[in-house]
Amino acid sequence: MTHRRPSRSIVALVCAQWLLASSAASAQAVWPEPRPDLPPVPQARSYPNFQAPSATHCARPVGTREVPGGSEADGQARRGRHDDLARAAPERSARAEERLRDAAPSAGTARALPPPPAMAAPMPAPAAPHAQLEAAPQRHPGPRPSHEPVTAGVVDDNADFTSYLAFRERTQVPHRPRDVRERYLLEVRDARGRPVGDAEVAVEAPTGYAMWARTDTGGRAWLHPDAFDASGSGRYDVVVRKDGRQAWGRLARGQKSAVEVMLDTAPAPARARLDLVFLIDATGSMADEIDKLKATLRTITAEVAGLPSRPDICLGLVAYRDRGDAFLLRSHDFSNDVAGFLQHALYPLRAGGGGDYAEAMNEALHETVHQLSWRGSGTTRMVILLADAPPHLDYGAPHYDEDMLAALGKGIKIFGVGASGLDRQGEFIQRQMAQYTGGKFVFLTYAQAERPGSGPGRETVHDVRNYSVDTLDRLVVRLVTEELAKGEGRGR
Structure with a gap:
């Protein structure tokens, strides 16, 4: 018995549907902001400052x-x-x-x-x-x-x-305790399967607790829900953005596979x-x-x-x-x-x-x-x-x-x-x-x-x-x- 590989047109159609689904979902996702009104995890005082890096150059004299x-x-x-x-x-x-x-x-x-x-x-x-x-x-x-x-x-x-x-x-x-015993891998890739590095990531629970991260050059980041979520939520919305584009995924407690998000971006320099x-x-x-x-x-x-x-x-x-x-x-x-x-x-x-x-x-x-x-x-x-x-x-x-x-x-x-x-x-x-x-x-x-x-x-x-x-x-x-x-x- 022979097995025929799916044609390129079918593969392209599946990828296009995946991209459209991701885009439609991301349109509903809202980038979360810190909620200082929520009780923090034990010993935490407040949300840290997650302001994104923004300098454009370092052509400056050495200062002190x-x-x-x-x-x-x-x-x-x-x-x-x-x-x-x-x-x-x-x-x-x-x-x-x-x-x-x-x-x-x-x-x-x-x-x-x-x-x-x-x-x-x-x-x-x-x-x-x-x-x-x-x-x-x-x-x-x-x-x-x-x-x-x-x-x-x-x-x-x-x-x-x-x-x-x-x-x-x-x-x-x-x-200073932060619970990292439960962790999940996030992988962000573009439509060609290439890693998307330095993409902004926000992970939010239905209760409003949230964390922020940026992917490394391999398009990966480790997520530790119990390090920021005092409510122990069972699921989280994951929003990823870069270069004005945004995509969406979901993290469920106990899942074995990595959280995969596809985000089509401009080529890296x-x-x-x-x-x-x-x-x-x-x-x-x-x-x-x-x-x-x-x-x-x-x-x-x-x-x-x-x-x-x-x-x-x-x-x-x-x-x-x-x-x-x-x-x-x-x-x-x-x-x-x-x-x-x-x-x-x-x-x-x-x-x-x-x-x-x-x-x-x-x-x-x-x-x-x-x-x-x-x-x-x-x-x-x-x-x-x-x-x-x-x-x-x-x-x-x-x-x-x-x-x-x-x-x-x-x-x-x-x-x-x-x-x-x-x-x-x-x-x-x-x-x-x-x-x-x-x-x-x-x-x-x-x-x-x-x-x-x-x-x-x-x-x-x-x-x-x-x-x-x-x-x-x-x-x-x-x-x-x-x-x-x-x-x-x-x-x-």
């Missing part, structure tokens, strides 16, 4: 925006909290004491400054960067050469989600666009990691710029310390001037301050997600978060979990990099942000896991399995390459 760290009394207060923590958690106390010793020379020199404002006006790029803020040299020739490579491993918690849920279950640490931010803990214990980053970033940017897609690169930097330090955060908006970025943003950065274990990561993440000039449609957006401590959970807003939701809504993937000394709480929170936004968890590795001074190697203290190891610069280039490659062929 700084928020001061407050008064010395703030530093004394948090050192008092550290003493309480020491009595409650001896293991964590030992690591915090080490950080205190590292930070001692600069902690005592913090200037008495007024409390940090909610916003600070942008400052133009100074001729001699930050000379008035720290005793930094007038010129920054770059880092001293390092003959020892920095090795790191990486795990993808979305690829091995069962193991990630097991890690969450056995890791009982303070954090031939040249990829990449917005890459380095979000760095700049407290005293991070001196070694910052020096290593300085030594490798020039190589990273050169290799990324030399990829076959020749991406149009914008670089940004947000460094943070803590209350009572010389600055709470110091940010440099996106610029395509790579040499200027290295000279005026990265090379002047020095580690200092600190005093207790947790740092002002919440404030820095909020700055990164909401204050930088992320470019609009068709951009790959990545954050490399390098830190050896968790955020303060006792400072009040902003909260990292709300900003990780906003990051997904803006299409920003967070890649956490666990530096030496990062404890289990810090690992949990970095992996939480990476998994939700579609990023990965990176961690430095050593010859002996418990001794960062033992040199590069394959060992780590982190709770990870089946990881690959490479030098940090090659690993970052690989992560960027993988993100850009997901959309290859989209514009053909």
